[in-house]
Amino acid sequence: MYTVLADVSSTIPSVTFAWWIWPVALLVFSFLLGTIAVVAGVGGGVLFVPFVGILFPFHLDFVRGAGLLVALTGALAASPGLLNRNLVNLRLALPMALAASTFSILGALMGLALPTYIVQIALGITILFVMVVMAAAKRSDFPEVKNPDHLSSTLRIHSAYYEESLGETIKWQVHRTPLGMVLFAIIGFMGGFFGLGAGWANVPVFNLVVGAPLKISVATSIFLISIANTTAVSVYMNEGAVLPLIVEPVGKVQVENLEEKRPPYLTCKPRFRIGRPFRYP
Amino acid sequence: MGHRGDPVPGWDWDPPQRTWSLDVSRSVREIKPAEDQQRYARVAHYMESIGVTITVVGFVLYASGLLSSSLPIQEVPNYWAMRVADFVRTTNMPRGWRWLSHLHQGDGLSVLGLFVLASATPVCLLSIVPILVSERDLPYVIIVLIQVAVLVTAASGILRIG
Numbered sequence: 001m002y003t004v005l006a007d008v009s010s011t012i013p014s015v016t017f018a019w020w021i022w023p024v025a026l027l028v029f030s031f032l033l034g035t036i037a038v039v040a041g042v043g044g045g046v047l048f049v050p051f052v053g054i055l056f057p058f059h060l061d062f063v064r065g066a067g068l069l070v071a072l073t074g075a076l077a078a079s080p081g082l083l084n085r086n087l088v089n090l091r092l093a094l095p096m097a098l099a100a101s102t103f104s105i106l107g108a109l110m111g112l113a114l115p116t117y118i119v120q121i122a123l124g125i126t127i128l129f130v131m132v133v134m135a136a137a138k139r140s141d142f143p144e145v146k147n148p149d150h151l152s153s154t155l156r157i158h159s160a161y162y163e164e165s166l167g168e169t170i171k172w173q174v175h176r177t178p179l180g181m182v183l184f185a186i187i188g189f190m191g192g193f194f195g196l197g198a199g200w201a202n203v204p205v206f207n208l209v210v211g212a213p214l215k216i217s218v219a220t221s222i223f224l225i226s227i228a229n230t231t232a233v234s235v236y237m238n239e240g241a242v243l244p245l246i247v248e249p250v251g252k253v254q255v256e257n258l259e260e261k262r263p264p265y266l267t268c269k270p271r272f273r274i275g276r277p278f279r280y281p
Numbered sequence: 282m283g284h285r286g287d288p289v290p291g292w293d294w295d296p297p298q299r300t301w302s303l304d305v306s307r308s309v310r311e312i313k314p315a316e317d318q319q320r321y322a323r324v325a326h327y328m329e330s331i332g333v334t335i336t337v338v339g340f341v342l343y344a345s346g347l348l349s350s351s352l353p354i355q356e357v358p359n360y361w362a363m364r365v366a367d368f369v370r371t372t373n374m375p376r377g378w379r380w381l382s383h384l385h386q387g388d389g390l391s392v393l394g395l396f397v398l399a400s401a402t403p404v405c406l407l408s409i410v411p412i413l414v415s416e417r418d419l420p421y422v423i424i425v426l427i428q429v430a431v432l433v434t435a436a437s438g439i440l441r442i443g
Contacts, residue, residue, distance in 0.1 A: 061365040083322035231435035241365040244391035
């Protein structure tokens with residue numbers, strides 16, 4: 001049984017290619033993946049790690065490190081625009097990010113310590129679970145939150161944003177904040193363990209559990225990834241699981257500008273910063 | 282945080298009531314984010330731009346061979362199928378902060394760019410602490426400082442495998 005469950009990378013036939021073949025193939029594949037991710041409404045990480053882990057000869061340790069960096073870079077690129085449009089709320093994000101980032105360290109350490117076949121099996125099960133969540137999870141554009149919980153009232157987690165589709169200002173508040181923090185701790189652990197951005201889980205928790213409007217949930221989820229992934233990336237970098245030859249050919253997917261006309265509220269395009277690196281959004 | 286800039290017309294937040302109704306009778310085309318959000322956004326943008334620029338430059342120098350590398354780029358495919366522990370042991374590639382001694386090499390320079398990207402978040406968080414302190418927002422000062430401590434602990438290499 002162990003033979004069957006052996007590392008997938010070891011089953012790839014050894015064919016000698018020039019060193020640049022696989023990185024270029026990864027570059028092309030990542031652009032395609034970024035396009036599909038937009039249509040599917042998922043972040044790149046949940047598609048990047050399993051597909052690259054299967055199709056490319058890189059060990060899953062390096063693929064996960066690259067996946068985390070891809071998600072981190074995309075979140076960092078998108079966050080300024082979302083913050084300036086008040087679609088990200090720091091008061092909502094920071095307590096959740098603290099829980100997620102703390103446990104993502106544990107997840108990253110455990111993921112790198114466990115045998116590869118265990119991580120692969122767990123990753124497969126998780127991806128199937130992600131499919132179920134995305135198929136079954138409902139969305140609520142404007143959840144009804146009658147009474148904020150004590151913690152959110154104390155931390156003053158509430159705000160307003162301008163909803164272009166309605167031409168009106170939407171005020172919002174949240175509830176079940178402690179439950180949300182527990183769920184984000186679990187999500188952070190999974191993100192560090194599998195090298196995923198975990199946006200697929202962040203949005204339902206923000207929207208359906210905590211009660212934030214859908215746009216706020218999506219935007220704050222993207223921002224939260226920039227914090228939670230940083231801890232996991234640091235662990236992977238310290239262990240040497242970040243190879244420039246694998247990380248850097250990956251096209252950086254920039255997520256910006258929640259536009260309701262483009263489902264699912266995200267605009268996504270591959271982007272390289274060469275040329276105009278310092279234009280402030 | 283919240284709206285400490287221009288108030289939203291028709292919106293009176295009253296915490297003791299803990300309930301309020303959505304007042305959508307008026308519209309505001311632009312809701313200015315709080316000062317700390319604006320500063321966070323500005324710092325994040327510049328850190329990300331700097332990090333990506335260094336990463337791209339470093340990678341070009343690394344891939345083109347203009348700079349030497351710790352592990353010749355042509356030999357990397359021989360090892361990228363290994364577990365990271367085996368990879369580090371076999372190639373003697375730097376772990377932890379030892380990559381700093383390889384900044385004169387292409388792969389070390391590439392990692393520098395990735396390090397800048399990874400350090401963007403703690404820098405952004407520290408940049409908003411003075412604003413939070415001036416607003417006497419003690420809960421979020423504590424949250425931000427704990428978050429920075431978690432990020433620094435993760436980056437320090439104190440928590441390692443084996």
